[in-house]
Amino acid sequence: MDPSPMASDVDTTYLDHIPLDHLAIALCRQATQRCRNMTLPELQWLDGVLSSASSAARTAMNAQNAPHRLPPEVLSMILDHVLADAPTSAAPEETARIWEGIYHRPSRIIGTHSLVCKEWRQTLVAYARPWTLIRDCHMEAVNIYLKRSQQLPLTVHIDRSIAPPPLLNQLPSLSSRLRELHWVAKYQPAHGSYSKLSYLNFPAPKLEVLRIQWEFHEEELLDDAGPLRIMFSGHTPKLRVLHLSMVPWLPANHFPSLTHLCLTDINGPLIPFNDFVHLIRQCPQLQHLALTETDFLDTTDEDYIVPDDADELLSSLRQLSFDKMPISTVNHLLLCLKPPRIDIAIQALRIPLDVSPDPMETVRVTSLIPEICSSLTQLAILRSSWHSDVTIAAMGPNAAFRLSTMSVDFDHPLWDPDRPVEWAKVQLDALPLTQIETFYISFMAFRSSRPFPYVTDLPKVVERMTNLKQLIIFTNDLSLFLGDFFSLKRARHPQHRLSELHVVVKPLDPAFGLSGPVDGFRVEDPSALPAIDDIIIHWHCPQSIDSTLEYTMEKLERYYSSIQVLRDTDVEFELTFPEVCHDPIAYPEWLGSQWDIKF
Numbered sequence: 001m002d003p004s005p006m007a008s009d010v011d012t013t014y015l016d017h018i019p020l021d022h023l024a025i026a027l028c029r030q031a032t033q034r035c036r037n038m039t040l041p042e043l044q045w046l047d048g049v050l051s052s053a054s055s056a057a058r059t060a061m062n063a064q065n066a067p068h069r070l071p072p073e074v075l076s077m078i079l080d081h082v083l084a085d086a087p088t089s090a091a092p093e094e095t096a097r098i099w100e101g102i103y104h105r106p107s108r109i110i111g112t113h114s115l116v117c118k119e120w121r122q123t124l125v126a127y128a129r130p131w132t133l134i135r136d137c138h139m140e141a142v143n144i145y146l147k148r149s150q151q152l153p154l155t156v157h158i159d160r161s162i163a164p165p166p167l168l169n170q171l172p173s174l175s176s177r178l179r180e181l182h183w184v185a186k187y188q189p190a191h192g193s194y195s196k197l198s199y200l201n202f203p204a205p206k207l208e209v210l211r212i213q214w215e216f217h218e219e220e221l222l223d224d225a226g227p228l229r230i231m232f233s234g235h236t237p238k239l240r241v242l243h244l245s246m247v248p249w250l251p252a253n254h255f256p257s258l259t260h261l262c263l264t265d266i267n268g269p270l271i272p273f274n275d276f277v278h279l280i281r282q283c284p285q286l287q288h289l290a291l292t293e294t295d296f297l298d299t300t301d302e303d304y305i306v307p308d309d310a311d312e313l314l315s316s317l318r319q320l321s322f323d324k325m326p327i328s329t330v331n332h333l334l335l336c337l338k339p340p341r342i343d344i345a346i347q348a349l350r351i352p353l354d355v356s357p358d359p360m361e362t363v364r365v366t367s368l369i370p371e372i373c374s375s376l377t378q379l380a381i382l383r384s385s386w387h388s389d390v391t392i393a394a395m396g397p398n399a400a401f402r403l404s405t406m407s408v409d410f411d412h413p414l415w416d417p418d419r420p421v422e423w424a425k426v427q428l429d430a431l432p433l434t435q436i437e438t439f440y441i442s443f444m445a446f447r448s449s450r451p452f453p454y455v456t457d458l459p460k461v462v463e464r465m466t467n468l469k470q471l472i473i474f475t476n477d478l479s480l481f482l483g484d485f486f487s488l489k490r491a492r493h494p495q496h497r498l499s500e501l502h503v504v505v506k507p508l509d510p511a512f513g514l515s516g517p518v519d520g521f522r523v524e525d526p527s528a529l530p531a532i533d534d535i536i537i538h539w540h541c542p543q544s545i546d547s548t549l550e551y552t553m554e555k556l557e558r559y560y561s562s563i564q565v566l567r568d569t570d571v572e573f574e575l576t577f578p579e580v581c582h583d584p585i586a587y588p589e590w591l592g593s594q595w596d597i598k599f
Contacts, residue, residue: 136167153179203235215247288319380440387417442474
């Protein structure tokens with residue numbers, strides 16, 4: 001064997017009549033037997049010959065595989081589906097509870113699929129859509145993306161903290177193609193001073209989504225943008241989603257197509273309440289208004305003046321969301337911006353209980369929007385543990401509202417494990433409950449030192465629910481719950497008949513323990529017990545405490561004829577909120593909106 005270049009001149013035509021598979025077998029056999037006796041140059045030459053043969057075989061094999069024989073049009077459709085399934089959310093964490101958003105970002109899928117084969121790479125380079133998501137981290141790649149995206153609409157992300165970012169110089173020339181702009185670069189003093197607003201001075205006729213985060217706060221720089229704070233020369237006819245975070249100004253544009261507005265951490269001292277009202281007035285199609293940690297320069301009752309056109313301001317609104325805002329601010333905004341529709345979803349999440357003047361103030365949904373509360377048919381109090389936050393959720397056929405508390409640090413002087421529940425009691429006392437048909441409580445936890453602080457008031461609440469048909473309780477102690485619920489010393493029971501009482505019993509923490517037979521509930525006056533058609537106990541406790549269940553069942557059977565015990569049966573209770581809660585813009589999935597609740 002001669003590994004020199006002259007080896008290619010060896011006459012091998014006499015081998016052409018031998019089948020290729022026979023030659024391959026013979027070559028493998030010869031290589032196995034003789035490789036050990038070959039020199040390094042001979043082995044290198046042999047390896048090159050075999051690699052060439054393997055490459056030719058793979059090329060022929062790939063050409064016959066179905067994915068490689070697809071026409072470019074079909075490959076383009078496949079890429080469309082792959083890009084559609086790629087993760088798109090890029091919302092900041094502080095708004096994730098109420099506003100996740102569908103924010104498209106550049107994906108690594110482009111690089112991955114370009115490595116499949118030459119045909120795929122050629123198709124991907126020629127297909128414009130994957131190259132329409134541009135990020136300014138690599139300016140060399142930006143020019144390639146702009147060229148390959150042809151003339152399709154663009155989604156642009158400005159993440160670099162350079163002042164000003166290099167991509168800004170190209171934005172005006174791309175204004176006719178700009179569909180989404182996400183400018184979230186955090187201002188760094190060392191990188192220079194500039195106002196983001198001053199750069200958005202060109203028309204954006206195709207802009208649909210705008211997100212701006214972190215703006216410089218010195219007013220002399222803002223003055224360069226003009227006193228009216230007009231963006232894009234006042235020309236954004238297609239803008240649908242506007243998300244402003246940590247900026248000291250509000251736009252004065254007219255937004256004829258805006259349906260979603262999210263303001264995060266928009267605080268004074270530069271923004272008066274009238275500027276906010278002016279912005280709302282310029283959004284006639286607004287469907288979802290979300291406010292997170294947002295307050296304005298004027299914070300007194302006198303400054304929150306109800307606009308003369310309040311009944312028309314939010315005529316299209318279907319979702320109103322507050323997050324991490326004091327009850328007083330929420331009530332002021334509800335008073336001034338009273339939504340005229342009754343088919344609406346209102347939520348105030350993570351309400352702080354460690355602020356003054358009165359954290360126990362009620363959210364005045366009842367007095368400000370009574371039509372919503374009078375249509376509610378389902379109510380839930382949700383708490384995952386004995387010291388966690390509390391959520392109140394209620395819904396009807398066409399409306400819903402939800403309230404929840406914010407966590408308080410253990411070392412805070414106002415920390416109290418019972419405080420969120422006491423807050424929930426104050427909120428429930430202000431709600432009309434006559435139309436409630438289903439009432440959920442999860443989790444009613446008993447501790448050895450003291451019971452769940454609201455259980456003693458439960459009969460009073462149930463008494464107000466004159467149409468209640470189903471009561472569902474999650475607890476860690478069946479006997480203690482029944483003892484408090486059936487106690488006549490605390491409240492009279494409703495005269496109507498309850499169709500179903502579900503009690504789901506699960507150990508919450510071994511340290512709490514569960515009551516034994518001697519602690520079973522007592523009934524002082526059987527004639528005053530509530531009328532219940534069916535009692536269903538869902539038992540998820542270890543067999544070692546079955547005596548507690550048996551003792552309780554013996555007492556229940558003295559007063560009720562229809563009692564069922566379901567052991568370790570996964571029965572799922574679910575609160576399904578009405579269609580008005582579904583917002584595919586703020587959240588891409590129904591469950592992602594966190595309205596639906598499963599127990």
